[in-house]
Amino acid sequence: MADDHQKMDMDIDNKGEVEQKAKPVMVILVGAPGSGKSTFSEHVMGSSSRPWTRICQDTINNGKAGTKPQCLKSASIALKEGKSLFIDRCNMDKEQRSDFVKLGCGAQVDVHAVVLDLPAQLCISRSVKRTGHEGNLQGGKAAAVVNRMLQKKELPKLHEGFARIVFCHNENDVQAAIKAYSALGPLDTLPNGCFGQKNPDAKIQLGIMKFLKKAEVPSNVGSSSDTAQDSACPQASKEIDPFCKRTNKGSSLLGTAGKEVKESEDLAKGSVGADVFVEDIPTLAFPSISTADFQFNNEKASDIIVEKVKEFADKLENARLVLVDLSHGSKILSLVRAKAAKRNIDSKKFFTFVGDITQLYSQGGLHCNVIANAANWRLKPGGGGVNAAIFSAAGPALETATKERARSLLPGHAVIVPLPSDSPLYTRERVSHVIHVLGPNMNPQRPNPLDNDYTKGCSILREAYTSLFSGFLSIVRSHSKLPWKSCENLVSAPSDLKDPSRGGPKNHLTNSDQKIKRDDDCVSERSKKCKGSHNEIGADISAPSSTRGKVSGDKSKLEGATSKSWGSWAQALYQIAMHPEKHKDELLEVLDDVVVLNDLYPKAQRHLLVLARFEGLDRLADVRQENVQLLMTMHAVGLKWAEKFLHEDSSMVFRLGYHSVPSLRQLHLHVISQDFNSNHLKNKKHWNSFNTAFFRDSVDVIEEIKNHGKATIKDEDSQLSMELRCHRCRSAHPNIPRLKSHISICQAPFPHALLKNGRLVLAPKYNRSNA
């Protein structure tokens, strides 16, 4: 497997034969004496299948040290011969590198930098050994040389003209880079960008993805440029430049004060503090959803992947998506590759990669700050495939963090989990977030199979990718404009957003923006808050409105105008459903799928709520056919409690049902006694929400979902403002007090419609006498 990782599958978008031609690469090694530059090139050259030339200034003059012009001349000759090059000299500052970069750019080759940023002590001790055991004096000289070099150190940046920069800070990094370059066949290319840049505080580093001033970066780099994008001076690199740098603080044993001022000035252009470190390109690595264990058809899945990638490509700005599979022979990978090429998807925004999704950075040299997990509905480790691998690689930290976010997931939905800093995936692979996504299941051996219904399957798979990509975008966006200090809050705080439609201008950070970002952490919930859209059940509901593009742009505008978010006061039930353990005192019963509690403001003598414990099921409009089992469970549990109360008082009558448009988030079934004898029942809305068609009987909802896939939802404005009528004799009353005094004495039998189909729940003897 390790070998597989090394083969970079940048086989994106083949634009004809030009790309098939062997393309040399110039690797400018950057490092102090003793950092291992020569060893690096020797190792690669020893096992590479492409022709390499090493230009070493120490030996270029007939085995003796030569000059920079000599190196440039040799390099030029080698490039003309189609050789790939190692520029083996210290190249510690920009000026030293620039002529070589220029040479490479002129020759239309990819110019890479490999930075051997190893500890000064190590470089010094190697230098001393190399100069031949000449004692303290020589040792002292070597130390002085290394120290001087390190003082001059100016780390390379993409805007110098590098297509790719890899930083190595320890022997593992060096070995990984050697492997990557060794495996680079004549026709292969390595991903562009900055890799392995170090932060003095790892905890901070991985959480930050700074891509400031994104507004200035054209969202589609390729659209207006010529065809020279793959030259050694990629346009994208120039754009990324201001965001791919670091200060020198803490990067060597020696003070670099002068340097730091310069870097700070650079950083100031991006209006960010001088000690903020900047990561490379935000990247989402994702496995193909549902095609493995869930046996989703590869052809159909690849169509959907490409369709969704295409849809999101325009919104990605400087971020990118990578479809990952473990095997070179992957059917889905080759299908997607071919289809992506056909549809001219920008290879900078999307490509495929062969490797282990849990070791992309350490083994493949590909830094993906976000990885997607093909999760199971319980969000539990184990099973097999990607899910087992990711949970295993991430350690228990992921399981804990996931539990805090959600207990379960519905097909088509996704949930973002910020990875705790003690997870190996965070420290080793530099993954800051895992997005769990659940796709449709076509495998009859797994829970809730779709029985080969590909109409539904495709629709759910589309939703799954929409949820996934929207989630990734929300991470990128939330991390792109905020100081890193806010990021921790951003990813860990529970949803507490106000009205998304009040968000500030797109590129202007405001408080309300932050709240929206925060909410995006739970992708699957977002659009459920649009009260204006509750009849559109199967629609693309997961995309954050801010990221909806042309495909659904009109709809989003419509929704944007009428959408209403869940206020912070509306989150109580959601919090209980997600964290029942924190609300033990309030709960009557906790089961796997539901919890039961008393309504805090009961509108009758008995008034319970049966809460669904599913992420993404905010209200009745979210319920679909695959939730029938859940609805039946909720009904059964509600019924059990009603019967318990009937046992205590056989004169009671219960009704079980849902509000068409609930005020509180999280699907909840009301179990309410029909006396409506409560001081909390105070106004017309209270009454009508339980005594008009706004109240949807549980039995009817279940039938509708079974038969039509969705429940009827009655308009709240018309229903809740209806005249006040007695639920038994249907007499009208002018106001709530008068109505209440009437219902306290009305003994009329219940309307026939309510007595049918078990809508009312009565004690056996009452049932008989009224039937």
Added chain:
DNA sequence: GTTCTAGAAC
């Protein structure tokens, strides 16, 4: 969802 309260309805 509730609370608060201005002002309409009585």
Added chain:
DNA sequence: GTTCTAGAAC
């Protein structure tokens, strides 16, 4: 003057 509603704020 008191009761009740309905909209805003939370």
